[in-house]
Amino acid sequence: xxxxxxxxxxxxxxxxxxxxxxxxxxxxxxxxxxxxxxxxxxxxxxxxxxxxxxxxxxxxxxxxxxxxxxxxxxxxxxxxxxxxxxxxxxxxxxxxxxxxxxxxxxxxxxxxxxxxxxxxxxxxxxxxxxxxxxxxxxxxxxxxxxxxxxxxxxxxxxxxxxxxxxxxxxxxxxxxxxxxxxxxxxxxxxxxx
Amino acid sequence: xxxxxxxxxxxxxxxxxxxxxxxxxxxxxxxxxxxxxxxxxxxxxxxxxxxxxxxxxxxxxxxxxxxxxxxxxxxxxxxxxxxxxxxxxxxxxxxxxxxxxxxxxxxxxxxxxxxxxxxxxxxxxxxxxxxxxxxxxxxxxxxxxxxxxxxxxxxxxxxxxxxxxxxxxxxxxxxxxxxxxxxxxxxxxxxxxx
Numbered sequence: 001x002x003x004x005x006x007x008x009x010x011x012x013x014x015x016x017x018x019x020x021x022x023x024x025x026x027x028x029x030x031x032x033x034x035x036x037x038x039x040x041x042x043x044x045x046x047x048x049x050x051x052x053x054x055x056x057x058x059x060x061x062x063x064x065x066x067x068x069x070x071x072x073x074x075x076x077x078x079x080x081x082x083x084x085x086x087x088x089x090x091x092x093x094x095x096x097x098x099x100x101x102x103x104x105x106x107x108x109x110x111x112x113x114x115x116x117x118x119x120x121x122x123x124x125x126x127x128x129x130x131x132x133x134x135x136x137x138x139x140x141x142x143x144x145x146x147x148x149x150x151x152x153x154x155x156x157x158x159x160x161x162x163x164x165x166x167x168x169x170x171x172x173x174x175x176x177x178x179x180x181x182x183x184x185x186x187x188x189x190x191x192x193x
Numbered sequence: 194x195x196x197x198x199x200x201x202x203x204x205x206x207x208x209x210x211x212x213x214x215x216x217x218x219x220x221x222x223x224x225x226x227x228x229x230x231x232x233x234x235x236x237x238x239x240x241x242x243x244x245x246x247x248x249x250x251x252x253x254x255x256x257x258x259x260x261x262x263x264x265x266x267x268x269x270x271x272x273x274x275x276x277x278x279x280x281x282x283x284x285x286x287x288x289x290x291x292x293x294x295x296x297x298x299x300x301x302x303x304x305x306x307x308x309x310x311x312x313x314x315x316x317x318x319x320x321x322x323x324x325x326x327x328x329x330x331x332x333x334x335x336x337x338x339x340x341x342x343x344x345x346x347x348x349x350x351x352x353x354x355x356x357x358x359x360x361x362x363x364x365x366x367x368x369x370x371x372x373x374x375x376x377x378x379x380x381x382x383x384x385x386x387x
Contacts, residue, residue, distance in 0.1 A: 075204070079207060
């Protein structure tokens with residue numbers, strides 16, 4: 001049980017994908033201008049990441065290793081992620097047109113979100129079991145969601161405060177992201193994995 | 194050799210299964226688009242120039258169908274498109290905005306062009322030819338006058354000029370009498386009905 005808690009804690013805070021591994025920066029900056037879209041994006045990424053990491057683990061264990069096809073790892077994982085994202089896009093289009101409008105181009109772009117492929121590949125590199133790999137995926141996604149929503153909140157406040165013209169928009173967003181990354185370094189003493 | 198067949202078979206099978214799942218999902222999660230939007234979208238020129246004030250042709254079609262926008266904002270489409278849309282929507286035709294109605298054309302002042310290709314990338318209808326570090330020029334027949342190339346030019350060497358009238362479209366200027374003006378109006382009305 002402690003092992004599971006440790007994996008979750010480590011992937012959410014200590015080894016946060018966005019702020020310590022610097023994966024998935026594009027949606028992090030692109031969808032964080034409003035808390036609402038950030039939350040929607042977080043849920044979509046959470047769904048994709050958890051499913052992708054378990055599905056890729058299954059494929060790795062039952063297809064790639066028995067058939068000795070490890071060189072096809074990337075193409076298989078991308079195939080899994082791409083079909084999952086397509087599936088989710090259809091689902092969101094049907095269930096929540098407003099969210100579909102809000103996410104816009106960033107929804108299909110989850111396909112090329114390096115964080116999703118990163119989780120899948122790190123999972124199989126670290127020889128996780130089925131359960132821990134699912135947990136690792138969910139944890140990484142939760143970390144992504146946490147950081148994205150926090151960042152969106154910060155940016156909403158920055159939007160209404162007086163900012164020197166030179167820092168308006170992207171520059172200040174990047175500086176804020178850097179400071180958040182520094183703050184998250186404080187977690188690195190929390191768990192040793 | 195067997196490894197190759199395994200690879201082909203497994204990847205093929207996997208792709209087939211995910212394709213099937215997606216095909217089923219497409220049927221299950223099918224969204225009825227507004228058929229009107231698609232019809233209007235089919236009439237628009239699809240240059241995605243944004244002169245109507247919407248980010249593209251589809252959003253403008255959306256706005257027309259929900260009666261948020263007038264039918265006369267499409268400059269590249271001109272009067273013909275406006276008439277077709279007005280006919281489809283069952284509303285009164287409105288003249289395409291006066292200022293934009295005069296057909297405009299981009300013109301590159303070649304002495305100043307530095308050959309940066311930025312305008313080529315901006316052109317939605319591929320009407321600008323040229324190569325890096327070579328002068329660019331505009332193909333007058335293809336230019337829709339959307340002005341999208343003016344902004345990216347780093348040396349501001351693109352002018353918008355009035356389209357020269359082609360010989361086959363030219364007609365004698367109207368004599369300034371009441372009678373001839375009435376006749377002209379009648380002809381215009383007649384042309385509008387076709």
